Every structure is written in structure tokens, then in C-alpha cells.
Amino acid sequence: xxxxxxxxxxxxxxxxxxxxxxxxxxxxxxxxxxxxxxxxxxxxxxxxxxxxxxxxxxxxxxxxxxxxxxxxxxxxxxxxxxxxxxxxxxxxxxxxxxxxxxxxxxxxxxxxxxxxxxxxxxxxxxxxxxxxxxxxxxxxxxxxxxxxxxxxxxxxxxxxxxxxxxxxxxxxxxxxxxxxxxxxxxxxxxxxxxxxxxxxxxxxxxxxxxxxxxxxxxxxxxxxxxxxxxxxxxxxxxxxxxxxxxxxxxxxxxxxxxxxxxxxxxxxxxxxxxxxxxxxxxxxxxxxxxxxxxxxxxxxxxxxxxxxxxxxxxxxxxxxxxxxxxxxxxxxxxxxxxxxxxxxxxxxxxxxxxxxxxxxxxxxxxxxxxxxxxxxxxxxxxxxxxxxxxxxxxxxxxxxxxxxxxxxxxxxxxxxxxxxxxxxxxxxxxxxxxxxxxxxxxxxxxxxxxxxxxxxxxxxxxxxxxxxxxxxxxxxxxx
Amino acid sequence: xxxxxxxxxxxxxxxxxxxxxxxxxxxxxxxxxxxxxxxxxxxxxxxxxxxxxxxxxxxxxxxxxxxxxxxxxxxxxxxxxxxxxxxxxxxxxxxxxxxxxxxxxxxxxxxxxxxxxxxxxxxxxxxxxxxxxxxxxxxxxxx
Numbered sequence: 001x002x003x004x005x006x007x008x009x010x011x012x013x014x015x016x017x018x019x020x021x022x023x024x025x026x027x028x029x030x031x032x033x034x035x036x037x038x039x040x041x042x043x044x045x046x047x048x049x050x051x052x053x054x055x056x057x058x059x060x061x062x063x064x065x066x067x068x069x070x071x072x073x074x075x076x077x078x079x080x081x082x083x084x085x086x087x088x089x090x091x092x093x094x095x096x097x098x099x100x101x102x103x104x105x106x107x108x109x110x111x112x113x114x115x116x117x118x119x120x121x122x123x124x125x126x127x128x129x130x131x132x133x134x135x136x137x138x139x140x141x142x143x144x145x146x147x148x149x150x151x152x153x154x155x156x157x158x159x160x161x162x163x164x165x166x167x168x169x170x171x172x173x174x175x176x177x178x179x180x181x182x183x184x185x186x187x188x189x190x191x192x193x194x195x196x197x198x199x200x201x202x203x204x205x206x207x208x209x210x211x212x213x214x215x216x217x218x219x220x221x222x223x224x225x226x227x228x229x230x231x232x233x234x235x236x237x238x239x240x241x242x243x244x245x246x247x248x249x250x251x252x253x254x255x256x257x258x259x260x261x262x263x264x265x266x267x268x269x270x271x272x273x274x275x276x277x278x279x280x281x282x283x284x285x286x287x288x289x290x291x292x293x294x295x296x297x298x299x300x301x302x303x304x305x306x307x308x309x310x311x312x313x314x315x316x317x318x319x320x321x322x323x324x325x326x327x328x329x330x331x332x333x334x335x336x337x338x339x340x341x342x343x344x345x346x347x348x349x350x351x352x353x354x355x356x357x358x359x360x361x362x363x364x365x366x367x368x369x370x371x372x373x374x375x376x377x378x379x380x381x382x383x384x385x386x387x388x389x390x391x392x393x394x395x396x397x398x399x400x401x402x403x404x405x406x407x408x409x410x411x412x413x414x415x416x417x418x419x420x421x422x423x424x425x426x427x428x429x430x431x432x433x434x435x436x437x438x439x440x441x442x443x444x445x446x447x448x449x450x451x452x453x454x455x456x457x458x459x460x461x462x463x464x465x466x467x468x469x470x471x472x473x474x475x476x477x478x479x
Numbered sequence: 480x481x482x483x484x485x486x487x488x489x490x491x492x493x494x495x496x497x498x499x500x501x502x503x504x505x506x507x508x509x510x511x512x513x514x515x516x517x518x519x520x521x522x523x524x525x526x527x528x529x530x531x532x533x534x535x536x537x538x539x540x541x542x543x544x545x546x547x548x549x550x551x552x553x554x555x556x557x558x559x560x561x562x563x564x565x566x567x568x569x570x571x572x573x574x575x576x577x578x579x580x581x582x583x584x585x586x587x588x589x590x591x592x593x594x595x596x597x598x599x600x601x602x603x604x605x606x607x608x609x610x611x612x613x614x615x616x617x618x619x620x621x622x
């Protein structure tokens with residue numbers, strides 16, 4: 001399918017409204033990144049999302065966009081709560097897959113000799129990979145509490161501090177969660193996975209702050225050059241995957257797909273105002289809360305390993321949560337549309353919220369800077385910390401990218417890695433990796449991803465978020 | 480057509496995983512789809528199944544049935560910790576399926592996990608009956 005792109009400026013392109021599209025598409029990218037974008041079906045997916053009922057403004061795509069299932073990865077779409085829809089596919093199976101970044105008082109130079117041991121201890125103590133089980137076994141009652149309270153449950157039960165909730169989107173608890181809509185299958189899959197990392201592109205990474213771009217904001221975020229930071233990327237595990245699957249099936253049972261006139265079955269959706277739509281929102285909230293509790297437990301486990309391995313006190317480690325962001329979610333938010341305040345459900349499928357300075361939903365600590373926006377690179381290259389900016393509210397419903405974005409399929413990455421030792425290549429760069437899955441390293445090798453500095457460059461240039469710091473990987477554990 | 484690895488190919492998909500599966504009959508197509516998915520997910524020693532799980536599913540059409548069918552096998556692995564050694568379709572019509580899954584309990588010492596499949600998606604799912612009288616299916620998985 002030949003899709004016409006009209007250049008707006010150096011980092012924005014419009015797909016004009018054609019055929020069944022209800023709104024135009026708006027792509028954030030640059031000439032360099034667009035070459036790969038045009039090789040896969042992600043532009044088609046932007047057009048497909050534009051056909052969905054009640055969509056407002058544009059069908060958006062962030063600069064890390066690539067071919068997903070239904071929505072493109074990097075897709076953002078807003079729907080009016082009055083006449084719009086909610087789409088499980090627009091959130092994804094891994095509901096509230098997201099990241100958190102922790103700061104410490106440690107200098108990377110002081111722990112170089114212990115890095116190998118630290119990575120090894122993290123790998124041995126944090127359940128990682130498919131089939132891994134948590135040491136925390138939840139009762140049914142506890143599981144329901146996690147579903148309703150999220151990160152707050154974790155803090156109440158000794159995993160973290162109350163201050164962590166200030167530094168988590170939605171304070172780690174999404175409203176409208178109702179565990180009665182969660183199936184037995186989802187409960188079963190989630191009962192022994194709280195505090196587990198997962199596999200695929202999930203990871204836990206020890207980093208050093210390599211570059212400071214904005215010293216004032218970095219100071220507010222608690223970042224300084226040479227500092228050790230830790231990045232965690234994980235989601236709602238089997239609990240969330242099953243909830244999404246259950247509601248896709250239920251929508252498939254109850255809504256004749258032909259009546260929606262959508263080009264892709266994965267885009268099946270229900271009116272936000274319908275009973276089915278409301279029940280999905282409740283289920284999504286349960287999964288989102290599970291994911292926040294999960295990342296809270298992972299952070300707690302990480303802290304314990306650091307203290308034990310380095311033989312230091314909590315005061316000396318001084319590990320704190322900088323922020324926790326979602327990148328697979330639908331959030332109920334207020335935005336200006338044609339100069340009127342509207343309540344919308346913003347679907348971010350591989351995209352991060354990016355609220356600017358002064359936004360009322362930001363914690364007091366970040367009102368002056370804007371929201372921390374955490375962008376993990378691939379395991380061989382930099383991650384970035386940005387701060388939400390005003391243009392995001394004008395142009396992208398307060399959204400930014402979520403990562404580097406894939407450019408190679410997993411099978412292609414495996415083919416290209418033949419004869420190479422990715423493990424050795426990373427080691428030569430000074431990056432220690434421990435992993436479980438046989439193909440993990442090959443599938444996730446740096447060449448499989450876009451250049452994250454280009455992706456972040458577009459976000460910065462478009463004013464969606466501004467660069468604060470760059471982080472270089474030192475050690476990684478993966479499933 | 481019994482299952483062999485020539486019955487499926489991997490489709491290049493940027494973020495996820497796609498499979499193209501073939502079968503001489505619809506029943507074989509559905510059985511081969513299970514084998515193809517498991518082939519990608521887990522490396523199992525050749526084992527005799529020890530348990531049987533009866534499956535009954537309804538769907539809107541064949542494609543919907545295929546997604547639900549593979550989703551069922553995936554749940555038995557992810558949720559019940561049972562690895563399907565082989566699946567036998569007992570009856571299949573455009574809107575209804577009955578089958579048995581012959582399984583063994585998941586054992587990390589016997590089963591090497593190759594790839595975590597999170598879900599079977601509806602994205603671009605298609606079943607064709609080709610001019611060579613062979614059935615073919617395309618399925619995309621979230622990994």
C-alpha cells in the first residue's frame with residue numbers, strides 16, 4: 001500500500017485523511033528514521049487506527065514507531081469518553097509494560113571491581129525468564145488487593161517507601177480497578193509472578209550517568225555525572241496478558257466485527273460508555289496495578305542485592321526512585337481540543353506520557369521540571385532521561401516515544417547474528433550481560449534496534465520532551 | 480500430512496513473531512499450527528504424553544477458531560504448566576471445534592524455553608485453501 005506523506009516540518013509528517021480514515025495520521029520522525037519506517041507495515045497501521053470510532057485529532061506515531069499487531073508500536077490515539085471507544089489492542093497484552101529508574105549515591109568508578117559479582121547476584125536473585133516464579137506467593141485475597149491498590153499494596157507490605165508513590169504515574173494505583181472482572185485464568189497466571197522480570201525485551205540494567213544536558217533539571221531529578229543508576233523494564237506478566245486476551249475474546253463474542261467496519265480484527269473495541277467497555281477499563285486497571293506492584297517488588301529486590309553484595313548501608317547506597325512510567329496503557333485525561341477542554345481516553349501503545357512543567361497531575365517535586373520521561377535504548381547503547389514539555393500537550397496528547405524501536409524482526413536478527421558472539425561484543429564495550437533464553441541476546445542485539453539518539457533527537461526537536469541526561473549501560477540481566 | 484518442520488515457516492515481523500503453517504486438511508492445519516507454535520516456544524525431549532485435556536471451543540469463523548484454539552494451547556502451557564506433546568482434532572466446523580491435547584507437566588530439566596509467546600493475536604490472521612488443495616494459515620503472535 002503506497003501511503004502519501006506530507007512534510008509539516010523537519011520532524012513531523014502528515015498522512016492525509018483518505019478512504020475510511022476519520023482523521024489524518026501524524027508521524028513524528030526524521031528523514032533518516034523514515035527510511036526504515038517505510039519498509040514495514042507501521043504506516044498502514046497508523047491509517048487503520050485512524051478509522052476507529054470517536055478518534056480525536058490525529059492517529060499519531062512516535063519516532064520509535066514500527067510494525068506491531070493492530071496499533072503500530074509507538075502509536076497514540078485519543079478517544080472522546082462520550083462517543084469514543086476503548087481498545088484492548090490499543091493498550092497491548094502487556095498492560096502497563098513500563099520502566100522505572102532508580103538513582104543512588106554510588107559512583108560507577110567505585111564499583112567497577114564488583115560489577116561482575118553484582119550482575120551475577122542480580123541474575124541469581126531476581127526471577128528472570130519464562131517459567132520463573134516469584135518467592136512471593138499471593139493468596140486470592142492478596143491478589144485482589146494488589147489489583148486494587150497496586151504499588152500502594154507493595155509499600156504497605158514492606159516493599160519500598162511511601163515516597164515511591166509520589167514518583168510513580170497515578171501514584172502507582174489506577175482507579176476503577178475491579179477484580180471481579182478478572183478471570184480465573186488470569187488469576188492463575190499471575191499468582192506466582194509478582195516480583196518477576198519476564199523475558200524478551202524486559203531487562204534490569206545497571207548504568208552510569210554519562211552526560212548531563214540540563215544541569216538544573218538533572219539536579220532536581222537527583223542525577224549527576226558518574227553516578228550509578230538502575231533501570232527496570234517489566235510489566236503485568238501473565239496476569240495482564242490474560243486479561244487483555246479475555247476481553248478481546250469477549251468483545252469478539254459480543255460485538256459483530258463487521259458492524260465496526262475496521263480493517264484489522266485486532267482493533268476490536270467497545271464504546272467507553274458501554275458495560276463491556278467499562279468492564280475492560282476495570283480489568284485494565286487491575287493489570288496496571290499489578291504491574292506497578294511488580295516493579296515495586298523488583299526495585300526492592302534490587303536494593304537488597306546491592307546492599308548485600310556491596311556490604312554497604314542503606315544510607316550509603318541512598319537508592320531512590322526517580323520515576324516510574326507506563327508505555328502500554330489507556331489513560332483518562334483532560335486535553336484541549338479545538339480550544340475546548342475534553343475528557344479523553346489516551347491509548348499509548350509503546351508510548352510514554354510526557355506532561356510539561358506545571359501540569360496538575362505531576363508530583364510537587366517535578367512541577368517545575370515537567371515529568372521525567374524514561375527512554376531505554378537497546379542493551380548495547382545509551383538510555384535517556386528527558387523532561388516533559390509543553391509542545392507534547394499541543395501536538396501529541398501529552399505523549400512521547402518509549403524506546404529505540406525495533407528495526408529488524410527477531411528471525412532476521414538471529415540470522416544476522418550467525419557467527420557472532422553478541423555476548424563478547426557487549427563485553428568488549430564494557431557491558432556485562434547475563435541472560436536465560438537461548439535466543440534472547442541474538443533477538444535483542446543492538447543492530448535490531450533503531451538509533452535511540454535519533455529517536456530522542458526527534459522528540460527533543462519536536463518539543464515533546466527535552467533531554468536531561470544520558471545513561472550508559474554497565475551490566476544487564478535479561479530473561 | 481504428519482507434522483514436520485517443512486509444514487511451517489517463520490514470517491518476518493518487526494516487533495513480534497509470525498508463522499505460516501500448512502496442512503493437507505483443515506484438521507491437519509489446526510494440529511500443525513499447534514506443533515509449529517510449540518516448536519518455536521519450547522524444545523522438548525520426545526516424550527510420551529501422560530495426560531489428556533479435552534477442548535471444546537466456539538468461534539465466529541475459522542480464523543477466530545484458530546486464534547482461540549492456539550490461545551487455549553498457550554494457556555495450558557502458561558497457566559496450567561502443561562506442555563502439549565500433540566493435539567488431535569476430533570471434530571471441526573467453521574464455528575465449533577472439539578479436540579484433545581495430549582500433554583506432560585512442564586519440567587525445566589526436560590523443556591528448554593526458546594521464546595516467550597505472550598498471546599495469539601488476530602492481526603492479519605488468515606486461512607486459505609490453495610489451488611494445490613493444501614490449507615494454509617498465517618498467524619501473528621505477541622512475544
